[in-house]
Amino acid sequence: MKQALTIAGSDSGGGAGIQADLKTMTAFGVYGASVITAITAQNTLGVQSFEAVSIDLVSKQLDSVLSDLDFAALKTGMLANSKIIKIVAEKVKEYKVNNLVVDPVMVATSGDILLAKEAITIIKDKLIPLAKIITPNLNEAKVLSGRRIDEKLSLEVLASELHKLGCEYVLVKGGHQKGDIAKDLLFDGVDFVEYTAKRVDTKDIHGTGCTLSAAIASNLALGYDIKEAIERSKRYITEAIKAGCKVGKGNNPVNHFTRVYSLE
Numbered sequence: 567m568k569q570a571l572t573i574a575g576s577d578s579g580g581g582a583g584i585q586a587d588l589k590t591m592t593a594f595g596v597y598g599a600s601v602i603t604a605i606t607a608q609n610t611l612g613v614q615s616f617e618a619v620s621i622d623l624v625s626k627q628l629d630s631v632l633s634d635l636d637f638a639a640l641k642t643g644m645l646a647n648s649k650i651i652k653i654v655a656e657k658v659k660e661y662k663v664n665n666l667v668v669d670p671v672m673v674a675t676s677g678d679i680l681l682a683k684e685a686i687t688i689i690k691d692k693l694i695p696l697a698k699i700i701t702p703n704l705n706e707a708k709v710l711s712g713r714r715i716d717e718k719l720s721l722e723v724l725a726s727e728l729h730k731l732g733c734e735y736v737l738v739k740g741g742h743q744k745g746d747i748a749k750d751l752l753f754d755g756v757d758f759v760e761y762t763a764k765r766v767d768t769k770d771i772h773g774t775g776c777t778l779s780a781a782i783a784s785n786l787a788l789g790y791d792i793k794e795a796i797e798r799s800k801r802y803i804t805e806a807i808k809a810g811c812k813v814g815k816g817n818n819p820v821n822h823f824t825r826v827y828s829l830e
């Protein structure tokens with residue numbers, strides 16, 4: 567069985583982070599393991615509190631799984647602070663991990679901060695150069711390219727600027743743009759490829775970024791090339807948004823159980 571690893575934060579509400587990643591990997595038939603970097607007290611209304619896991623415990627979790635399991639892909643989500651980013655980068659190099667998908671999680675859609683400000687330089691310098699692909703949303707792309715959030719910039723400009731950080735591919739997600747089409751843009755340093763879907767008219771999009779990056783990691787683990795992996799992941803996230811999960815009082819998560827397993 568193909569195996570993938572998520573290094574991310576826990577969402578107690580079950581919609582984003584580690585929980586979304588493991589549900590996604592399972593949906594693709596990939597065995598998912600996890601290294602937890604932070605524990606959030608979170609629900610569909612927002613992030614009420616969080617604490618980062620100690621560096622020692624993150625490091626031990628990394629050694630435990632990387633020395634034993636055989637990962638065909640790895641994704642990172644919420645990394646919380648500079649020290650965690652540095653240890654993750656060190657272990658990725660030490661264990662020669664292939665297919666690193668970096669989702670540079672900074673702020674939840676609820677507006678809550680999930681990454682210390684001083685960690686942005688570290689993620690750019692230490693982790694992004696090791697990545698096969700990075701998957702920033704519009705605001706994360708602007709922050710990583712040193713732009714102001716209120717600047718009007720095309721996905722093309724942002725993807726080109728971010729590619730210079732040294733990753734193989736950049737996928738800038740346009741989920742937070744206006745319009746009928748939800749467009750994401752891939753750049754490999756030469757060519758652009760658009761991934762589009764009809765925008766689903768809903769506010770229930772909690773966990774979309776986590777799910778998309780976990781789906782890309784799952785499909786890379788299954789052996790699909792990057793373009794096929796994104797194509798399959800885009801189809802998955804669109805269906806999961808359409809299906810929705812009305813579980814809480816706020817912005818609800820996407821639904822991974824569009825095909826419910828039956829024992830009949």
Ligand SMILES: Nc1ncnc2c1ncn2[C@@H]1O[C@H](COP(=O)(O)OP(=O)(O)O)[C@@H](O)[C@H]1O
Nearest residue numbers: 703739740741742748749765766771774775778
């Ligand atoms: N309302 C929507 N309808 C269809 N696709 C969407 C919608 N909102 C986001 N997406 C897609 O979900 C994925 C995650 O994007 P985005 O929400 O921008 O990321 P993040 O959760 O990191 O902010 C992208 O493929 C984006 O195009």
Ligand SMILES: Cc1ncc(COP(=O)(O)OP(=O)(O)O)c(N)n1
Nearest residue numbers: 575582583674675772773774775776
């Ligand atoms: C623990 C944790 N990690 C990541 C996020 C952000 O999730 P994401 O899918 O990028 O977007 P929203 O759910 O915020 O729309 C999170 N909230 N919690």
